[in-house]
Amino acid sequence: MTPNLAPIPELYVSYDSAQKLKGEAASLPSWDLSPRQICDLELLMNGGFSPLKGFLSEEDYDSVVDTMRLANGALWPIPVTLDVSEKFAEGIEVGSDIALRDQEGVILATMTVTDRWTPDKAREAEKVFGADDAAHPAVNYLHHTAGKVYLGGPVTGLQPPVHYDFKSRRDTPNELRSFFRKMGWRKVVAFQTRNPLHRAHQELTFRAAREAQANLLIHPVVGLTKPGDVDHFTRVRCYEAVLDKYPSSTTHLSLLNLAMRMAGPREALWHAIIRKNHGLTHFIVGRDHAGPGKNSAGEDFYDPYAAQDLVRQHQEEVGIEMVDFKMMVYVEDKAQYYPVDEVPEGSTVLNISGTELRRRLREGLEIPDWFSFPEVEAELRRTSPPRSQQGFTVFFTGFSGSGKSTIANALMVKLMEMGGRPVTLLDGDIVRKNLSSELGFSKEHRDLNIRRIGYVASEITKNGGIAICAPIAPYATTRRAVREDVEQYGAFVEVHVATSLEECERRDRKGLYKLAREGKIKEFTGISDPYDVPKDPELRVETEGTDVDNCAHQVILKLESMGLIRAQ
Ligand code: PPS
Structure with missing residues (x-):
């Protein structure tokens, strides 16, 4: 893939126009954005969700739900919709503008409402998430948290949402693009994660970058992840510790304020498009990427390889190359990590599952040095004491x-x-x-x-x-x-x-x-x-x-x- 690091279009207006528009927007009907909507709006405005220009219209929504494409044919697998209450929707005329505010009441954007409709949520659940099953966190959200009515229309960005934490680690697509340009990084592999990194992850990410002869971007999600995940404050402190384990100037850490849906294959493709927008050339996709866990019958929602298949199928069109996530295991007699399919015959392989790690933390039991880095272990113990x-x-x-x-x-x-x-x-x-x-x-x-x-x-x-x-x-x-x-x-x-x-x-x-x-x-x-x-x-x-x-x-x-x- 040839890198294209030219700036990507954003939806923000100039500072002066924003000041003027803010004054005018004060008298518009206001929608107080939910935490998920704030994440979506940030990525809409900064170009992370390019080519979207706003929250989906009804025609685009139907097309995305049915075909993973916008009405104009552009690939887009996840509905990015502005769900509101029936009460709010009743007072909104199609063709009028509304103000979009954060939870403190600050106006972040305005939106011209071109569409207002009541979606068939069961159909959205079936088509986008694969089943209308409330064991899926996004389906549960759809039915129990999201508003009944969707509004669609183009967004005018006035200011990005304010973040008080880890400011220097947050980059817009254009900030990352210019960082890669400045560093002369022509090929960069992105690693998406919502979990703390341990030694096996460090090994597999570095190996992926080396094989692609590329630099590496650790690109964790700090918006919304799966309920029950380790909080992002702890995770970022862990990532910062792991960053020191890579050879210097090979690897960068940047935080992505995405609200994940845990939509498996569709989500993996979405992640690939978002990474392409951030200037990445390669993207690591693993087994059961963005998997939501078990359904209400105790089975996996998605085939574990469906995410890799879907991204591989569309990688040319997206313009990003998929890199297989190599499952790394620790080979005791060699005292080093190997890809699971290259383990020397007859060796003893050690591994600790996520569940086992959580148990050991909960019970204050030992975490062996071969599994994680002491700094990561210390952070996790600080957050999860016995x-x-x-x-x-x-x-x-x-x-x-x-x-x-x-x-x-x-x-x-x-x-x-x-x-x-x-x-x-x-x-x-x-x-x-x-x-x-x-x-x-x-x-x-x-x-x-x-x-x-x-x-x-x-x-x-x-x-x-x-x-x-x-x-x-x-x-x-x-x-x-x-x-x-x-x-x-x-x-x-x-x-x-x-x-x-x-x-x-x-x-x-x-x-x-x-x-x-x-x-x-x-x-x-x-x-x-x-x-x-x-x-x-x-x-x-x-x-x-x-x-x-x-x-x-x-x-x-x-x-x-x-x-x-x-x-x-
Ligand atoms: S609840 O249903 O959990 O909100 O009730 P609670 O706050 O525990 O209050 C129960 C105490 O209020 C007294 N009380 C009643 N209980 C049940 N039903 C009715 N209608 C009622 N009216 C008054 C009663 O003393 C309860 O105290 P406890 O300690 O349970 O005996």
Whole structure:
């Protein structure tokens, strides 16, 4: 491939025009962009998504969904659409302009709305992602996060989104093109990644560059990646450490603010086009590139080689050469890495999978020197300390009077006796007094109450503390949402206090059951309101015939078995 490092067209207007337009745009209807839309807009404006000139029109969208091409025939595999709420869309006339703002309200661009339509999302899911299956993160996003209506039209760029982190490592396509020109790098191989790099990656990327007689660009995605990935702050510190392991002046690191869709083959082709726009001549594509994991039947969404096949098929048209990602393995007796198909016969090969690495980090176990670099390991350990040093949440649920608060209090005292981490009790009554005093007991209010508890618990967990929650929390879907909030940061231990309704009513410690039976308290859980029994809690405690101390001790044993507290 011959490098073409001439500047690529951007959608920005001049500084003076931008100042003028900003003043005028202040009175336009405004759309507050989602984090994904901000990523998309940045790459639209700086030419990373060339030849797109804005968010897709309906005609282009249909064509991209069906054929991976814009209506004019240009290759473009992923719909880049501006999804908005029905309410916002109702007030927008086709032909009018809207302002696109970041989450602080700063106007980044204006868009002339040429199209407004309600997409068939199931069809988009089937055609673009291969299945209408919510186990796929982008399909889940499409149905549960994205707005119902799409707006399309050309964008006028006023200013790029502001980034406060790693500014010097972020390059627009034109900045990278001029860097390559200045360095005299005529051939450059891009390596796309959303994971920390270890020794095998360093070996395979350097080998790929050497084979193509090219320089190397480590081009990690720092926009949005797969939920659950290592955060980009940690990853960039790791990449910076690995950069020193390459011979000097051979390799460059640049961050790409892309919002990935995990769309496998289509995504790989999209990545190739984006890299071409950034001035790259070669692009490494591996097994299961941008794969989303397993579908709801436990199978892979895509054939592991489909991404390589699709990129290979279109590489001439895109103008970038695909380089096979060579799986590297460590050969113990030779004390060096080999491509898996060149391992000397009879040798012992060592490898550590991603899952195994995460387990070792979680449990504070050794990571061998042949696997990673000490600096990378140190960064990962800083971000993922062993579970016994991380925050977590214990979430009790059960009927009123089941004993949740009493066990929660006993647990709190036992954990405080052990020391090490701050413990906060979010008991039902405490929360209703301090956080939710205006709420009643309708489904809507109970949900709000539990989501508030979940938010506070997730913040405590994120900051390394222990949150003990003890509300009734009668709805399974709400408990699940809280679990998701917390699990971003640490373990969520659901404890069902399984005292029967009859026993709670017999105890009637607050006299509320009597009033509920008499109809004096409405919507009373178990009497006149539902309770979804947890199907699969981490622990179920039976309180009838067991004292409080013993119940709390069962929780302690559970926490120990999960590695959340160390055996005394
Ligand atoms: S919920 O459903 O999780 O929001 O409820 P929670 O915040 O835990 O509040 C439950 C306590 O409020 C008292 N109470 C009622 N409970 C259930 N239903 C109705 N209608 C009701 N009205 C008042 C009751 O004392 C609960 O306390 P606990 O500690 O659970 O016995």
